[in-house]
Amino acid sequence: MKTRKRLIILFLLPASLVYLVFFLIPAVWAFYYSFFDWSGFGQNMKFRGLGNYRELFHDPIFLLSLRNTLFILVVGGIIVFALALLLSVLANSGIRGKKFFRAMIFLPNVIATIALVTLWAFIYNPSFGLINSFFELIGWEAGAKFTFTSMNHIFYSMLIALIWIEVGFYLVLIMAGMDKIPLEYYEAAKLEGASQWQMLTGITIPLLWDVLSVAVVLYTIFALKIFEFPYAFSQIQPPPEIYTVGMYLYIEGFGKRDPIYRLGYATAIGVVLLLCVIVIVLLLRRLMRREVIQY
Amino acid sequence: MSAEPITTQSSQSRQRAWDKIKKWANHVPAYLILGFWSLFTIFIILWVMMSSLKTNKELFKDVWALPTKLHFENYAKALFAVDMEYYFLNSLVVVLISVLVILILSAPAAYVLSRKKFKGSTWFMLAFIAGIGIPIPLLFIPLFVIMTTLKMNNTLLGLGVLFIALSLPFTVFMLSGFFASLPVELEEAAIVDGASDFQVFFRVMLPLGMPGLITAAIFNFIGLWNEYQLALVFLNDPNKSTLSLGLYSLSNGMEYTGDWVGLMAGVVIVMIPTILLYIFLSEKMISGITMGAVKS
Numbered sequence: 130m131k132t133r134k135r136l137i138i139l140f141l142l143p144a145s146l147v148y149l150v151f152f153l154i155p156a157v158w159a160f161y162y163s164f165f166d167w168s169g170f171g172q173n174m175k176f177r178g179l180g181n182y183r184e185l186f187h188d189p190i191f192l193l194s195l196r197n198t199l200f201i202l203v204v205g206g207i208i209v210f211a212l213a214l215l216l217s218v219l220a221n222s223g224i225r226g227k228k229f230f231r232a233m234i235f236l237p238n239v240i241a242t243i244a245l246v247t248l249w250a251f252i253y254n255p256s257f258g259l260i261n262s263f264f265e266l267i268g269w270e271a272g273a274k275f276t277f278t279s280m281n282h283i284f285y286s287m288l289i290a291l292i293w294i295e296v297g298f299y300l301v302l303i304m305a306g307m308d309k310i311p312l313e314y315y316e317a318a319k320l321e322g323a324s325q326w327q328m329l330t331g332i333t334i335p336l337l338w339d340v341l342s343v344a345v346v347l348y349t350i351f352a353l354k355i356f357e358f359p360y361a362f363s364q365i366q367p368p369p370e371i372y373t374v375g376m377y378l379y380i381e382g383f384g385k386r387d388p389i390y391r392l393g394y395a396t397a398i399g400v401v402l403l404l405c406v407i408v409i410v411l412l413l414r415r416l417m418r419r420e421v422i423q424y
Numbered sequence: 425m426s427a428e429p430i431t432t433q434s435s436q437s438r439q440r441a442w443d444k445i446k447k448w449a450n451h452v453p454a455y456l457i458l459g460f461w462s463l464f465t466i467f468i469i470l471w472v473m474m475s476s477l478k479t480n481k482e483l484f485k486d487v488w489a490l491p492t493k494l495h496f497e498n499y500a501k502a503l504f505a506v507d508m509e510y511y512f513l514n515s516l517v518v519v520l521i522s523v524l525v526i527l528i529l530s531a532p533a534a535y536v537l538s539r540k541k542f543k544g545s546t547w548f549m550l551a552f553i554a555g556i557g558i559p560i561p562l563l564f565i566p567l568f569v570i571m572t573t574l575k576m577n578n579t580l581l582g583l584g585v586l587f588i589a590l591s592l593p594f595t596v597f598m599l600s601g602f603f604a605s606l607p608v609e610l611e612e613a614a615i616v617d618g619a620s621d622f623q624v625f626f627r628v629m630l631p632l633g634m635p636g637l638i639t640a641a642i643f644n645f646i647g648l649w650n651e652y653q654l655a656l657v658f659l660n661d662p663n664k665s666t667l668s669l670g671l672y673s674l675s676n677g678m679e680y681t682g683d684w685v686g687l688m689a690g691v692v693i694v695m696i697p698t699i700l701l702y703i704f705l706s707e708k709m710i711s712g713i714t715m716g717a718v719k720s
Contacts, residue, residue: 136621137540140532141548144592147529148555151589156558162565172570216461219454232706233462236469239702239709243671244479244691248468250675251475251684257487259471266488293465298713303715354559357653361632365676375561382565383657394564399562407556 156403163397169390181397191398194372197284201291201373202352202409208292209348210341213299218329220300221307231304235297246361249290253277284371287362294358295351299344306340307333342417346410353406374402471694476688483685492509498689502674506686508693510663511670518580518666519648522587523641527596529588531637534599535629539611540621549600563590564657571658578660585647586658595640598712602636603629639712642705646698667694 163181185191215236220227237245252259255276264272277286294408314332323331334341356375361393363371382395434665454593476481476498502510539550545685567586568577576582610632630637652668659665665673671690678687 132708133540133621134626137542139534140536140625144529144533144596145548145587147585148552148592150593151567151570152555152558152584153551155570157595158566158569159562166580186507209603216458219458222454223453224454224458228707230458230462231710232702233465234458234704235697235710236465236702239646239650239698240666241652241671241694241698243650243652243668244694247675247687248472251472251524251688252468259468259487261586263485300630301710301713350557350559356561357651361672361675362654372695375559378561379564379653379657389612396562396565399564400557402559402560406559410557417636 130302142161152155159348159396159399159403160331162393165393165402166392167393169392174393177393181394182401184394184396185401190369190372190379191374193369194374194377197371198355198375200284200355201288202349205288205292205295206345206348206352209295209299210345212292212296213303214329216296217300217303217307218325218333220304228259231301235301236296237294242357243361245290245294249286249362250278250364254285280368283363284359285366287359287371290362291355291358295348299348302340302344302347306337310336338417338419342414345413345417348405348412349409353402353409374405380403390414434554469699472688476685476692478685479683479685494684498685500691502686502689504692506670506674506690507662508667508674508690510538511665511667512693515649515665515667516582516585518587519645520681522584522591522648523644525584525588526591526644527637527641529632530595530599530640531630532625534596535625535633536710537596539629540598552593552596556597557591560590560653568657569605575609577658578664580664583655583658583664583666588653590654591644591648595644598643599633599636599640602639606632614623615680635708641707642701642709643712646701646709649698650694 164176164178166177167174220230255261261273315328318328318332354375355373356379357372359373360376362365378395378398381391430655477494479495482491537545569584571577578584610626610628632634650668654668655669659669671694674690677688
């Protein structure tokens with residue numbers, strides 16, 4: 130018994146300690162900083178109470194970044210899951226090369242964000258980019274003149290590229306779940322004359338529910354904290370049109386050209402982000418909770 | 425009389441051929457859509473590789489044309505003139521050591537949490553899982569203070585420590601899922617044979633858990649090799665840059681240099697290691713994603 134206790138302590142302590150000091154404590158500490166006015170590391174902190182939070186909800190740039198983030202979550206999420214489901218069903222329809230297609234669709238997920246962003250900068254480049262020069266090739270003038278990276282379009286162009294990446298990740302999850310559904314169910318349904326759509330809504334989705342609810346939670350966390358991809362996508366000085374909450378936090382805290390930082394304010398943004406994650410994830414778990422179907 | 429069975433037979437085989445064609449025709453949309461999606465991805469990657477071997481002039485003249493001569497000097501320039509060789513080494517050292525330490529810390533913790541349940545072990549597990557939901561940007565400022573206090577800011581050591589700490593939640597979660605899926609019989613047999621808990625872990629669990637550990641290693645390697653947000657926040661010294669961060673500065677310098685082919689060479693240098701890993705180990709990687717999320 131004594132050695133067992135020793136084993137637990139010895140095995141659990143190192144990981145827990147590192148995790149505590151460099152992850153959990155900073156996360157809790159962030160709440161403290163969010164109550165201060167703090168213009169830079171090494172500067173004095175001034176207590177502000179809930180002032181940062183009050184200011185946030187009147188800050189048009191923050192509200193824009195929140196809107197963008199929620200757009201990625203909701204609209205982006207619906208598109209990602211619809212495409213991932215569609216492609217999974219197609220790949221599972223008994224065709225050859227299922228594994229090949231799955232591997233290819235997942236491929237962008239192993240490439241560095243910054244490399245992907247450069248690929249897309251090239252695809253979208255208005256003067257020699259792939260899309261515009263393709264439109265020119267087929268003689269579509271209006272298309273050839275379209276600028277994907279202008280202020281009005283940059284957010285949506287970024288979202289398209291993001292969807293292209295994320296579909297692969299959720300496709301892998303969904304296909305793994307589908308592999309667990311017994312084939313007999315489909316055979317029985319076919320004998321009864323069920324259509325493809327009926328089989329999707331009657332068998333696949335209900336039996337996939339567990340996997341889908343985990344996948345939706347993962348996407349939610351991913352979408353809410355997204356920073357790297359849109360930040361790199363917009364090159365050196367991102368316009369507010371493409372800000373996400375994570376990006377706005379970084380820019381307020383570190384990323385300004387003139388060194389006027391607002392560390393307390395930036396941390397308050399982070400706290401709001403964490404609260405969004407908690408509330409939305411709990412809500413989703415509630416909404417998606419169903420009796421587990423045993424099979 | 426004798427003609428009848430023959431016609432049935434031939435109509436049967438005709439029916440079968442017809443069924444085959446119909447089945448194949450049913451699959452055409454699947455092939456078209458999946459094929460288009462896959463080709464698009466393959467095409468862009470090949471196209472970047474092709475462009476990285478052109479001159480800027482050739483590239484701007486016709487983006488679709490093949491290079492007339494292979495300009496490998498773009499790579500030499502990216503590696504040596506832009507210092508990507510150092511970035512490459514920085515990344516390799518930090519990422520490899522971090523992955524090793526992540527496994528050394530996570531495997532025992534995951535083993536205890538999945539096999540040696542004790543009072544409060546569920547809370548430990550929940551605390552680790554909570555880390556998956558905490559947005560990393562929230563930690564930027566508190567971590568910056570901690571790193572400055574420990575004098576680890578702007579060092580590769582500090583970056584490595586953060587890589588390790590921030591990879592723990594997912595790795596512990598993934599590995600405990602994997603350990604939980606292993607059969608208990610071998611462990612029990614070892615205990616009956618008088619092995620201590622430590623021996624059980626090192627002689628039974630680790631060898632059995634190797635596939636899971638390898639998957640976790642590949643996963644973390646790719647994730648950390650590609651990561652640049654922590655490097656962006658915690659490294660200011662260009663000499664200490666990681667490869668991803670180096671490519672980021674290179675691409676930001678584009679508006680001054682206009683050297684697109686050099687940038688393309690940089691992109692290829694960053695992509696190659698993970699794509700190579702993926703070509704050989706894609707099945708392992710894909711199984712890794714589902715290890716935690718899809719219960720078996």
